[in-house]
Amino acid sequence: MKIQLQAPRDEGAAWHKALVAALPAATIAAWPDTLPEPDYALVWKPPPELFVRVRPARAIFNLGAGVEVLLAMPSLPAGIPIVRLEDAGMAVQMAEYVTLAVLSAYRETAAYAAQQREGRWQPRPRIAKTEFGVGILGFGVLGQAVAAALERFDFPLSAWSTTRKDVSGVRSFAGQAELFAFLASARVLVCFLPSTRETRDLLDRATLSRLPRGAWLVNVARGPIVVDEDLIALLDEGHLAGATLDVFREEPLPPGHPFWHHPRITLTPHTSAVTQVEDSIAQVVSKIRRLERGEPVTGVVDRARGY
Numbered sequence: 345m346k347i348q349l350q351a352p353r354d355e356g357a358a359w360h361k362a363l364v365a366a367l368p369a370a371t372i373a374a375w376p377d378t379l380p381e382p383d384y385a386l387v388w389k390p391p392p393e394l395f396v397r398v399r400p401a402r403a404i405f406n407l408g409a410g411v412e413v414l415l416a417m418p419s420l421p422a423g424i425p426i427v428r429l430e431d432a433g434m435a436v437q438m439a440e441y442v443t444l445a446v447l448s449a450y451r452e453t454a455a456y457a458a459q460q461r462e463g464r465w466q467p468r469p470r471i472a473k474t475e476f477g478v479g480i481l482g483f484g485v486l487g488q489a490v491a492a493a494l495e496r497f498d499f500p501l502s503a504w505s506t507t508r509k510d511v512s513g514v515r516s517f518a519g520q521a522e523l524f525a526f527l528a529s530a531r532v533l534v535c536f537l538p539s540t541r542e543t544r545d546l547l548d549r550a551t552l553s554r555l556p557r558g559a560w561l562v563n564v565a566r567g568p569i570v571v572d573e574d575l576i577a578l579l580d581e582g583h584l585a586g587a588t589l590d591v592f593r594e595e596p597l598p599p600g601h602p603f604w605h606h607p608r609i610t611l612t613p614h615t616s617a618v619t620q621v622e623d624s625i626a627q628v629v630s631k632i633r634r635l636e637r638g639e640p641v642t643g644v645v646d647r648a649r650g651y
């Protein structure tokens with residue numbers, strides 16, 4: 345079996361080592377070395393020339409959950425499956441990140457920090473849980489894992505997706521027709537949507553202003569889903585209480601971008617969930633084995649839908 349590897353960031357050696365250990369009999373080329381016609385390619389944000397030089401025959405594995413960069417490549421081979429990572433160690437990290445953001449909003453940590461700076465002892469009235477719904481925008485692998493982590497805190501949970509879901513303890517909304525009703529239920533809106541034609545600019549003034557007054561936004565999905573100026577305007581007007589942002593239209597976030605110093609924004613440099621080498625290789629290799637046996641695999645991307 346021949347495999348082309350082009351690994352994320354500067355971790356090439358670790359990915360190569362893990363892949364060799366998992367498939368010792370395979371012939372593996374690590375980019376910029378190439379195998380012109382491998383059975384499989386494992387890639388993350390590949391350079392444009394990769395698929396000019398490498399034409400995989402059986403499948404392309406995306407070494408991340410989001411596939412928008414891959415699908416936008418003109419040289420992407422047609423006619424073979426693209427398989428993305430599903431969880432692979434990211435769900436627990438997302439659960440940590442989102443739980444921290446939701447609890448920080450609910451327990452008003454920013455307000456208490458301000459009171460401490462002022463030397464002011466002032467208990468704040470407890471917010472009723474019934475008024476603190478958490479809405480998960482995009483209810484796939486990661487969104488569902490985060491809902492499971494939040495369930496124990498008794499926040500009313502709702503979720504929005506293309507197709508309706510039957511998940512215990514979560515009110516499911518589906519499709520454009522139910523978006524505004526979903527937004528009205530969310531005091532904290534957590535975005536887990538993929539970046540597609542349909543989701544680009546989805547969170548603008550028209551949609552964000554459908555959230556209840558005093559709502560919070562947590563974006564751990566992709567930057568282009570949010571219209572930056574509209575978010576800032578709604579924070580400044582007081583309609584939104586705050587935002588926790590991990591992803592941005594341009595990354596790294598440019599110096600001077602208003603998000604950097606906005607008093608109601610907490611931001612992190614795209615670290616909410618980091619790809620785990622061992623978990624990812626184990627998942628990819630188990631799917632390669634299934635494909636070799638002629639069995640179906642999950643996580644196959646629908647190219648037309650864009651995720």
Ligand code: NDP
Pocket residue numbers: 409410411429430431434481482483484485486487504505506507508519536537538539540542543564565566590591614615616617618651
């Ligand atoms: P999934 O494909 O499992 O879930 C995507 C969800 O979004 C599905 O529930 C899907 O609905 C829903 N959806 C997609 N398009 C629409 C639409 N137009 N309207 C309504 N619902 C829609 O993906 P994951 O949960 O694995 O990952 C989600 C995203 O998180 C990734 O695409 C990636 O961009 C981002 N991510 C960010 C990371 C980070 O470090 N910040 C790390 C990992 C992922 P349905 O179920 O009906 O198809």
